[in-house]
Amino acid sequence: MKITFLGTGAAIPTKYRAHPSISLKFDGEIFLFDCGENTQRQIIFTDVSPMKINNIFITHLHGDHVLGLPGLLQSIAFQGRKKPLNIYGPAETVKMIEHILGVGYHSIDYPINVHEISSKTPERIIFTNNYEVFSYPVVHSVPALAYVFKQVKKPRMDLEKVKKLGIEIGPDLKRLKDGFNVELNGEIITLNDVTLPPKKGICVGYSGDTIPLKEFAEFLKELKCNTLIHEATFDKTMERNAKETLHSTATDALNIAKLSGVSTVLLTHISARYDNLNAFENEIVEFKAENPEIHVLIAEDLMEYSLK
Template sequence: MELVFLGTSSAIPTSHRNHSSIALKAFGEIFLFDCGEGTQLQMSKAKISPMKINNIFITHFHGDHILGLPGIIQSMAFRGRKNPLHIFGPKGLVEMVNIIRNFGYFSLTFEIYMHEIEDGIIIEAENYRISCSKMNHTVLNFAYSIYEKRRPKFIKEKAIALGINPGPDFGKLQRGIAVKVGDNIIHPEQVLGEERKGRKIVYSGDTTPSDQMLEFAKDADLLVHESTFEGKYGDEAGEMGHSTSVQAAEIAKKANVKRLILTHVSTRYKKSDILETEAREIFENSTVAEDFMQIEVER
């Protein structure tokens, strides 16, 4: 599982920070979280093809998180895309995407499926689960969680002892399918070990610190949390529906996450050292994201 930060600025892009967008490479797919203005150009620089993206997740409808959508959808059509595109986001998504469909002159060559989300699981796949949870911002904002499903370890010695020969039956049992050996039915739990914890990534979108995030990010391997301002601007951050580096670090510590990445940095910071320093005083494993930073989430 690898995160590529395509944009790490707040409301206004700068010469070194683009609008919000993160690509996740995992499970043989590329997932896109938020799509600020200029995202497709950032993808080109990062050598990520928009044609490989089948799922886009929008946290909220502020321009710095969505204005790249018209361009990326039209570029997909110009390239002759045929595969459907799924877009997830808050209520109002259907209306917004329908406007995009009629924005400018182009022919849509693929289906777009819009999913207006509520708290809970929004994708349940064989290898992963994606969930969302409402956070606290000036407009409706959802955080997203990506959880890796790991099958229990297959214990070869147990299988052989039960009379199963190496081959297709091994694979069936690993996938949770019972097999027949002579007159006996061998069930997967007879040859599998204990449940194994998968990796978990959480992305906050824009939010003030909240109890919802504490619960949602609990025990995450990686928390990507907005950090628009440094600690002394806590009141200003709260009024604008944002968090400080100090608040993000406190969330990470209380939620028992392994690593914290700070993003959505205000344009007032030409250098982000103060944000990282403040965060590390509370939660040592903290890093401020930069555009094109790549983070491998290891087990």
């Protein structure tokens, strides 16, 4: 799995930080979280293939998180896209996409399926054999969502048990792997009889724009997340501004990481007011002094982070 930060800025872009957008590559597929202005151009400088984007997850409908959609939707149409595209987001997402498709002249002729998600309760919005995606309602100035991407790990075959039970490599073993029971010497053998517990899979949470929420941290802990991408619009000296605008400081984000039990936290959504990151780096040093086991990074545009 690889995370690529396409944009790590906040409401106003800078020379060095574009509007928010994050790509997550898993099993040959691209999952896009938010689509700020300039996303399609940022993609050009990466190995992200826009044609492999099948699911876009919008955290909320502020312009800095969605104004890249019209251009991206048009560009992949120009490239010949025919397969459906799924867009997930909070209330009013359907109306927004209708406006995008209803303005100007375009040639978007592939299916776009828009899924509006409740901003009141957590939901599992996608479930496959390999991964699942959850939404979680967060607190911002408009309806807003956080998302969690979780790898589904299958039980591992215990070859010692297979050998001990006298199961040979062939049709019987294949049936067990497919989840069917097998009768051998008058005994019914199930998949549980020949497997080990699955290893812990990769789980990544993305806060979107929000105040620090202990409940979200508890949700991440319940899902056994190991990586958190959290907004850090302000440094802690601007805590009042963060509260007034319903955002988080770097220290807020770090504390949520600690509560959630993740091993890595990536800070993003940095305000344009910061010419340097000294204030953020000082907060990280203070945090690491008491929490050395947690890996902390400040995300930068086009930064890649791999997970195994």
